[in-house]
Amino acid sequence: MSTITLPPSLSKVQITTLPNSVYYISTFITPLEEEYLLNKVKPPTFPTTYPIQKTLNQKPSQITSQPLTSWRTLIHRRLQVYPAALTPSGELQKSPLPPWLEEPLVSRLLALPLSDSTPASGKNVFTDSPHQRPNHVLINEYPPGIGITPHEDGPAYFPLVATVSLAGHTVLDIYGKNETTGKREPKWRLLQERRSLLITTGDVYRETLHGIGDLERDCELTEATVENWNLLREETREACLTSGGCLERKLRISATIRDVVKVRDYARFVPSLGGRR
Template sequence: MPNWLQPLLQRMAQETAAVGPGQGANHVLLNVYRSGEGIMPHQDGPLYHPGVCILSLAAPAVMRFTRKRSSTDNESSGGRERLVASVALMPRSLLVFCGDAYHSCLHGIDEVDAEMLDETVVNMAALPQPGDTVLQRGGERFSLTVRRVLRTKNVLGLRK
């Protein structure tokens, strides 16, 4: 990890359990989203410690958590996952999720220029205008996704 990132990773490891107790992050992904861009609902998978930290920078967005469908779900949902919660990702905010949100839900960001805010947004009080029903995405959003890969392999033989 680059030296400039070390203080942030150390603080995340001390203040959250997202990368595992007594562990540090060994995987950081920088994402860039323009207004109107998003990421399809997905799950991070079993290669990572079951937790993640997402540091949001620049423009805001809303991450939506939907319950994964199981083989026992009936078809009345029309093939759609059930929305569980939404989180407004404001500039300089940190989202940490693990447990049920990590294992049983998909997470994604809609491809919109303006986010519709409703009762599913769990952090409405943290918004600049808590009563607003629309959040303009604005310019580019940057995020650092911080995780721990559980097992790594030295395929190039670069480490000693």
């Protein structure tokens, strides 16, 4: 079984050419864990599987139990939201994340020390967030040729996003917020390998936009153009070098993990759900 070696602290994997603070871990999960997660988010292979499992009252294995509606189809992309979509005012209804997201993703994320100087205090990237842990995960699916328009993630979240890439790589383009003249070009590019973790926080979270081009292949992937080049897996750098700097996109699934600031515990207001009277 393959294992992974995580860095002793995030300070070792900070992308130092970017403003504070962006971290990249090329191998955050094993191939087996990647397969497990992909099976969890897949729609059922056979649409009949879900009702049959319900009838048998089995504890559903997530791969076959996703109701068809669990994927929301956007114009070009599909999306799943755990534990639930935010209300129009940006609130989350209190509810746990599914166990398959807690383990291995959330627990591993929380176990990563932020810096070498703070292992004793056990500080991690969520220590200063309102709930000291993530409470929300978006799963996005990107076929080759499909990206996401430059945007910022907005004030509903604590300003930190942890992104795990599954099945395929992508290139994240980061733009300055106030670049209005001429054709908008990314200020920085990050290559996100499959099984990697990217953590974006601080000034980059607050002061920039991020997007993914609608491309079937990413080109000009070199040490000079990719900010996290030195943190990539050796095999990925080799692949870029031998292919003239281009990588073909495959279907990619991402999990973006965040802490929603406003959480409402509806059970507290509804006595029949066990709340206060």
